[in-house]
Amino acid sequence: MEDLYLHDFKKDYLEEPIRKGFGRGLLKAGQINSSVVACCADLTDSTQMSLFADNFPDRFFEIGVAEQNLVTVGSGLAAGGKIPFVSSYAAFSPGRNYEQIRTTISLNNRPVKIVGSHSGISVGPDGATHQMLEDITLMRVLPNMVVLAPGDSIEAEKCTIAMASDNRPNYMRLAREATGIFTTTKTPFEIGKAYVYEKGNDVTVVSTGSMTFQALLAVDLLYKDGIDVEVIHVPTIKPLDGQTILKSLAKTGAVVTVEEGQINGGLGGAVAELIGENLPVPLFRVGVKDRFGESGEPNQLLEHFGLDAEHIRLSVHHIMERKNHGNKS
Amino acid sequence: MKPLSYSRLEVIADDIRQDIIKMLEHAGSGHSAGPLGEVEIYVALYFVIMKHDPEKIDWPERDILIQSNGHCVPVRYATMAHAGYFDRSELMTLRKFGSRLQGHPERLRLPALESTSGPLGSGLSQAAGLGLALRLDNQTHRYIYVVMGDGELDEGNVWEAAMLIPKYNLHNVVAIIDRNNIQIDGLTENVMPLEDLKLKWQSFGWHVIEVDGNNLESVVDTLTMAKAITDKPVAIIAYTIPGKGVDFMENDYHWHGVPPNHEQAKLALKELRSLKGKITGEHN
Numbered sequence: 001m002e003d004l005y006l007h008d009f010k011k012d013y014l015e016e017p018i019r020k021g022f023g024r025g026l027l028k029a030g031q032i033n034s035s036v037v038a039c040c041a042d043l044t045d046s047t048q049m050s051l052f053a054d055n056f057p058d059r060f061f062e063i064g065v066a067e068q069n070l071v072t073v074g075s076g077l078a079a080g081g082k083i084p085f086v087s088s089y090a091a092f093s094p095g096r097n098y099e100q101i102r103t104t105i106s107l108n109n110r111p112v113k114i115v116g117s118h119s120g121i122s123v124g125p126d127g128a129t130h131q132m133l134e135d136i137t138l139m140r141v142l143p144n145m146v147v148l149a150p151g152d153s154i155e156a157e158k159c160t161i162a163m164a165s166d167n168r169p170n171y172m173r174l175a176r177e178a179t180g181i182f183t184t185t186k187t188p189f190e191i192g193k194a195y196v197y198e199k200g201n202d203v204t205v206v207s208t209g210s211m212t213f214q215a216l217l218a219v220d221l222l223y224k225d226g227i228d229v230e231v232i233h234v235p236t237i238k239p240l241d242g243q244t245i246l247k248s249l250a251k252t253g254a255v256v257t258v259e260e261g262q263i264n265g266g267l268g269g270a271v272a273e274l275i276g277e278n279l280p281v282p283l284f285r286v287g288v289k290d291r292f293g294e295s296g297e298p299n300q301l302l303e304h305f306g307l308d309a310e311h312i313r314l315s316v317h318h319i320m321e322r323k324n325h326g327n328k329s
Numbered sequence: 330m331k332p333l334s335y336s337r338l339e340v341i342a343d344d345i346r347q348d349i350i351k352m353l354e355h356a357g358s359g360h361s362a363g364p365l366g367e368v369e370i371y372v373a374l375y376f377v378i379m380k381h382d383p384e385k386i387d388w389p390e391r392d393i394l395i396q397s398n399g400h401c402v403p404v405r406y407a408t409m410a411h412a413g414y415f416d417r418s419e420l421m422t423l424r425k426f427g428s429r430l431q432g433h434p435e436r437l438r439l440p441a442l443e444s445t446s447g448p449l450g451s452g453l454s455q456a457a458g459l460g461l462a463l464r465l466d467n468q469t470h471r472y473i474y475v476v477m478g479d480g481e482l483d484e485g486n487v488w489e490a491a492m493l494i495p496k497y498n499l500h501n502v503v504a505i506i507d508r509n510n511i512q513i514d515g516l517t518e519n520v521m522p523l524e525d526l527k528l529k530w531q532s533f534g535w536h537v538i539e540v541d542g543n544n545l546e547s548v549v550d551t552l553t554m555a556k557a558i559t560d561k562p563v564a565i566i567a568y569t570i571p572g573k574g575v576d577f578m579e580n581d582y583h584w585h586g587v588p589p590n591h592e593q594a595k596l597a598l599k600e601l602r603s604l605k606g607k608i609t610g611e612h613n
Binding site: 073 | 445447466490492
């Protein structure tokens with residue numbers, strides 16, 4: 001596990017949209033298992049399903065702009081023994097078709113692989129309607145559902161391949177913009193596990209999706225400030241790897257969660273539930289604070305909504321204060 | 330299963346109606362009108378049309394029935410009991426704690442239901458997915474039947490599926506629409522006009538057949554014909570009488586979502602046992 005830690009990514013890191021890794025992973029999953037099929041709701045290129053569609057035209061189904069149909073057709077395909085990946089933008093799936101997911105996939109326990117692309121504020125110029133911030137929250141409360149948010153394109157590829165051999169309903173969120181790559185093909189990934197990416201003693205930063213990249217950038221800033229941060233990357237939000245998180249908190253005694261979504265009910269909510277019942281320590285949630293997004297350039301929006309490395313740094317300082325001087329500060 | 334005569338099947342249909350009344354009275358809640366109106370459809374499917382085996386519910390050659398209007402599940406439970414899926418005594422557990430016979434169909438508790446339903450409009454899409462899966466596996470000789478209510482057709486999800494199925498010509502999907510003209514808030518044409526229903530489905534690319542849904546022989550003939558049509562998927566508009574067989578329930582939308590009380594159940598059973606006064610005998 002030791003070699004999992006950072007590999008100088010800060011100096012010459014590459015960027016690629018996470019969804020590209022999904023496209024490659026789906027193609028590989030399709031090559032590994034002929035039961036893998038795919039459906040899309042008129043966003044085949046955009047969600048990167050085109051690679052699969054071009055290679056397996058008989059196993060790809062264009063559903064049209066019909067997200068309710070998308071997931072229920074997926075349920076039927078799963079009933080017929082297939083492993084269906086169904087993709088659209090997260091704002092529409094699971095945004096529009098939540099009841100169909102709840103009844104025909106979650107309650108019905110069909111192993112449909114729901115892929116919501118273009119999640120988060122970094123969707124950018126399209127604005128609030130398309131910046132899905134509530135998907136983690138929505139999907140996390142569904143029984144039987146596994147919720148995944150890989151951190152970069154390399155991890156998304158592994159995650160997609162792992163989903164194809166997981167027999168539960170899965171939701172995976174993807175992002176539109178190119179984001180920093182901080183894992184390698186050798187970095188371990190397993191559904192249900194969280195990973196310590198940076199060891200530290202003062203504060204634990206628990207982050208998911210591409211926000212782990214921002215958290216890792218913040219590590220350097222904080223090191224200069226004299227704060228030793230532990231970073232845990234959480235690509236599986238449900239089931240949450242509570243053991244790894246609690247073990248770290250027993251050492252650091254304070255936690256900052258970071259996600260590109262609503263802080264209510266998302267990863268921050270999940271960690272609040274975990275520590276509230278097991279190990280109450282000071283918590284600060286970095287995320288979108290009960291409001292909607294707006295148009296703008298991705299980096300501009302990350303800064304405006306307080307989701308960049310600098311804001312993570314300030315949040316860690318804040319939690320250090322609380323840890324050292326109690327909640328009054 | 331050896332073929333049964335129509336006179337025998339008519340008796341089974343009447344027994345199923347009586348069971349529905351008893352189940353609903355015992356449960357103290359549930360839907361009366363729709364299940365009573367759909368008895369002939371379910372008898373035709375389970376006793377004549379579908380390939381299925383109550384002893385082997387995951388038989389790979391079986392046809393599949395998806396009940397999209399899950400609130401009508403009492404008719405399915407009662408028919409399944411008569412077809413040998415479980416003992417009729419279990420019918421009285423409908424809607425009770427711990428029962429496999431949930432208020433709306435739940436596949437995980439009773440796998441022979443094939444799917445979980447209740448929230449309307451999603452059955453046809455699931456049939457589409459199954460149809461695509463069967464086609465990939467060269468299994469198009471297996472049929473997928475979907476029973477939908479007419480009020481259910483208000484749901485947009487239905488029409489999304491109605492577009493998709495002809496696109497892929499999934500001709501082994503047979504949609505059966507229970508056209509009983511009522512829904513919770515009243516007559517369908519007042520709540521949300523559906524007509525011209527035949528023309529709507531035809532324009533979406535379906536071969537449409539209309540049938541008297543309470544005439545068992547006609548229903549069987551229509552479902553048999555549907556199997557022979559392969560250039561298009563088939564939608565059957567089955568005109569049924571909601572509350573069929575019980576005078577005070579027939580065609581009254583107030584019976585959509587309520588069960589009979591004890592006195593009403595007694596009256597209903599008396600009527601059903603005597604086939605509306607046609608028979609007089611020991612039960613009277």
